[in-house]
Amino acid sequence: MVGFYELQLIFLVSFCLIFLLLERHLSRRKELKEKDLHTAERLENGEPTASHNSLATLTRQYLIVYAIVMGADWLQGPYVYSLYREQYGLSERMVAVLFVTGFMSAGLTAPLVGVWADQHGRKKLCLAFCLTYIFTCCCITVPYLPILLLGRVCGGISTSILYSAFESWLVSSAGALALPSTDLSTIFGRATLVNGFVATGAGVASNQLVTLTNSFTSPFVASGVLLLLAHLVIRSSWGENFGGAGTTPGKDLFQLKRLGQAWRIVRDDPMLLVVGLTQTCFEGSMYLFVFLWVPSLQEASPTFPTIALPLGYIFSSFMISMMLGSLLYSAVTAQSSGLTLHAKLSSLVCAFAALALATSIRNESERVRFWAFCAFEACVGMYYPVQGMLRGTLISNEHRATLSSLFRVPLNVFVVVSLMTGVSSARNAVLSASSLMLAFSALMTAFVVVARADDYVSPEASLRPE
Secondary structure (H helix, E strand, C coil): CCCHHHHHHHHHHHHHHHHHHHHHHHHHHHHHHHHHHHHHHHHHCCCCCCHHHHHHHHHHHHHHHHHHHHHHHHHHHHHHHHHHHHHCCCCHHHHHHHHHHHHHHHHHHHHHHHHHHHHHCHHHHHHHHHHHHHHHHHHHCCCCHHHHHHHHHHHHHHHHHHCCHHHHHHHHHHHHCCCCHHHHHHHHHHHHHHHHHHHHHHHHHHHHHHHHHCCCCHHHHHHHHHHHHHHHHHHHHCCCCCCCCCCCCCCCCCCHHHHHHHHHHHHCCHHHHHHHHHHHHHHHHHHHHHHHHHHHHHHHCCCCCCCCCCHHHHHHHHHHHHHHHHHHHHHHCCCCCCHHHHHHHHHHHHHHHHHHHHHHHHCCCHHHHHHHHHHHHHHHHHHHHHHHHHHHHHCCHHHHHHHHHHCHHHHHHHHHHHHHCCCCCCHHHHHHHHHHHHHHHHHHHHHHHHHHHCCCCCCCCCCCCC
């Protein structure tokens, strides 16, 4: 007999396939129409007509690397806790210390990573990411506490690079090719869709690896192999790009002057402040959700612990939901992808995410909580391309990686403080706080970013050669 979660996964996969075929049909029509339009416009203006080929090349270069590095990251996710707690026999408190160490490392190094990416080159930092994350995978296979702590420190640094330098390389490369914002929006949407496919496959692969080897370390070894492959692909296929300061890094290793300049830019621009607030609220809630969804569903299940929850099927359902969110984003932005539309989407995504978390708290039904969590994951699928487009439009190339990383400092502080308060014993309080912060972010985005979007003009941040 097929269980509830198996049926929901089948339903979600079927719905996703139908939506994917529809989106593919619409995107093909859009590509043909835009190709003819771009060709006519560029011939009229006496410009080269290589925009479509440039888009295809950049999309391929970025998505191949993105799929590999995200696959390496997702392989590790399902079994980090089990490796520490079950295989290495560490106490619950020590596991929490290891997680907090990773988030603290990410928070402290995030602004420096951004500065180094802008001044030394985004490609160099992406190559460094592969090496530091490989080292992290090596450290986590050694059951010795100081080595495990060192691995978490390197893992935090790697996470900061992953969520700043790669996106900055893409946006800057699109600007150098003079691609319109609609093309960048398309790449972001496809990246999130690819991420969903990769996450689903990585979850299944990691489960099979653990089953075959009877060891929780095997997914981390496989992750290291993928990271080595990513290093080779980046080195051979990516070009280098920098922030506006060019290739003269200067003598200040910690770039305090540049960080101060970046902070003044954010402080003086209310729209950037709200974008940073949204990143803190949404991604902080997302990271805490990773720790909370399992015990929340177990608490609501009338058959647990007699019958264990099929966590693999549930995780796959969440990833399919994220893919549906990405497909919905692609459908909504098919005809228009301006700043105003993305500001409205950002506000709506935060509002619906807040409602989803609030529903999971107010209702004790296992099935309602499951669907509320699926709705939250769908919001995650829309959030990443929306936020990527907002940052790409509002942040100038000179400080793009610096500001993207600077936004991660309060994010990591928020997660660390929540972890140290004991999320397992205050689950509803943490989810309630996350829901309220998301609602606040939705309101601030509506009153600040949406209200100013129509009048916003930024030649530096537009996708023209800088």
